Amino acid sequence: MVDTHGKGAGIKMEYDPYEIDITDLVLYLNDYCNMNCRHCYYRQGNHTIDTRWIQEAVDNLPNIKKAVIVGGEPTICPVLEEAVDILKSKNIAVTMSTNCKWMTWGKQEKNTGGTNNEQEYWQTKKREEEDHMKQGERKRSYTDVLDMIKNIDVIQISLEGPPQINDSIREEGSYMNSMDAIDFLKQNGYEKYPESTRKGYTGKRMFIRMTYSEFNLRAIPRMLRLAWIKHLPIVFFPLKSDTQPPLTSTQQVQLYNLLMKYSTDDGRRLAMSAVPQYWTYMGDTESYCPAGKHRINILPDGWVTPCEMNMPPIFDKLYNMEKNNGELDIDKLYRNIDYFLRNIKTVDDGCINCPHHRICRSGCLMTNEYLKCPLREQIDFSYFGDRIGVSTGQRMKRVGQLNTIIERAFVC
Numbered sequence: 001m002v003d004t005h006g007k008g009a010g011i012k013m014e015y016d017p018y019e020i021d022i023t024d025l026v027l028y029l030n031d032y033c034n035m036n037c038r039h040c041y042y043r044q045g046n047h048t049i050d051t052r053w054i055q056e057a058v059d060n061l062p063n064i065k066k067a068v069i070v071g072g073e074p075t076i077c078p079v080l081e082e083a084v085d086i087l088k089s090k091n092i093a094v095t096m097s098t099n100c101k102w103m104t105w106g107k108q109e110k111n112t113g114g115t116n117n118e119q120e121y122w123q124t125k126k127r128e129e130e131d132h133m134k135q136g137e138r139k140r141s142y143t144d145v146l147d148m149i150k151n152i153d154v155i156q157i158s159l160e161g162p163p164q165i166n167d168s169i170r171e172e173g174s175y176m177n178s179m180d181a182i183d184f185l186k187q188n189g190y191e192k193y194p195e196s197t198r199k200g201y202t203g204k205r206m207f208i209r210m211t212y213s214e215f216n217l218r219a220i221p222r223m224l225r226l227a228w229i230k231h232l233p234i235v236f237f238p239l240k241s242d243t244q245p246p247l248t249s250t251q252q253v254q255l256y257n258l259l260m261k262y263s264t265d266d267g268r269r270l271a272m273s274a275v276p277q278y279w280t281y282m283g284d285t286e287s288y289c290p291a292g293k294h295r296i297n298i299l300p301d302g303w304v305t306p307c308e309m310n311m312p313p314i315f316d317k318l319y320n321m322e323k324n325n326g327e328l329d330i331d332k333l334y335r336n337i338d339y340f341l342r343n344i345k346t347v348d349d350g351c352i353n354c355p356h357h358r359i360c361r362s363g364c365l366m367t368n369e370y371l372k373c374p375l376r377e378q379i380d381f382s383y384f385g386d387r388i389g390v391s392t393g394q395r396m397k398r399v400g401q402l403n404t405i406i407e408r409a410f411v412c
């Protein structure tokens with residue numbers, strides 16, 4: 001196979017970047033949420049996914065191994081359990097991302113101020129109940145959430161930094177909700193430490209998910225400390241935003257080195273950045289963006305896009321389930337994916353001189369403009385390993401430990 005990059009470059013490829021094999025499925029169950037996070041770009045709608053589309057996808061794409069459920073907030077979506085049941089009927093490993101606001105359900109203190117206010121108290125409770133039902137919060141107690149997630153393999157806990165930073169981005173009290181949720185889920189079988197650090201662990205998992213940008217970059221060391229205290233892996237996602245300046249290649253190098261130094265050979269501490277460039281930087285020469293090639297994303301209004309970051313208002317439309325009467329025309333979908341891979345997801349001109357571009361292919365298409373990649377400057381971890389006390393052998397052991405997590409967990 002020759003990758004010409006549309007310019008007759010004649011570079012010999014080590015894999016076919018245009019071969020399509022869908023193994024990952026992203027499902028935005030809903031586009032409404034019970035929080036109003038500053039950085040979120042998908043929370044203000046009123047759509048709920050049609051579960052027939054999910055059934056159609058898994059019936060016609062037999063190689064799907066992993067799926068991630070996102071929103072909006074999935075736990076207030078009335079079809080959450082049905083969606084999970086469809087996925088598990090095909091033995092698909094399921095990850096769910098949550099804001100953990102469900103930890104507040106059923107925790108309101110009864111404070112009537114005396115028997116004279118009893119009627120007012122119950123009127124207030126009735127109004128609260130009606131508000132919850134409007135948002136889809138049909139489970140009245142946080143303990144009921146266990147029924148909703150009993151078949152979910154991996155839970156992503158969303159945090160954006162220490163309390164002050166997190167709550168300024170999300171909402172007041174959300175940090176403590178997440179802390180309570182972590183403790184509650186661990187008590188109920190998620191991420192049993194230290195068993196979960198051992199190779200071959202197949203139990204339920206949980207990890208912290210943090211979006212990083214110029215705004216909260218300096219908080220990452222504190223978040224690594226939190227992850228260690230809670231005995232959880234932590235995954236960092238670059239922010240897709242027009243309001244924050246792009247991270248420099250130096251900032252990326254500092255972050256990547258910090259995450260590798262934090263991780264340990266035995267897997268008891270693990271941290272990663274969820275972009276292909278991170279893995280390539282660390283020496284994994286087979287890492288590339290799976291969007292379109294191995295992954296599709298179904299939105300609650302029926303649009304199919306290449307990945308979870310490829311979102312409205314500007315996004316690549318591969319197919320529309322609703323406009324095709326809920327049926328998935330595989331030939332049409334694949335033709336559109338092929339066009340996307342050949343004409344849109346191309347190697348950036350700035351990467352042509354990078355020795356990794358044949359595999360990496362410029363990494364994540366949707367976040368490249370927000371990240372300055374150190375690989376373009378011929379810089380990778382081999383320059384820094386000895387300086388920070390991580391040998392080549394240790395680095396590869398840690399990369400191996402990270403790979404054991406993403407075998408079943410959906411982290412990008």
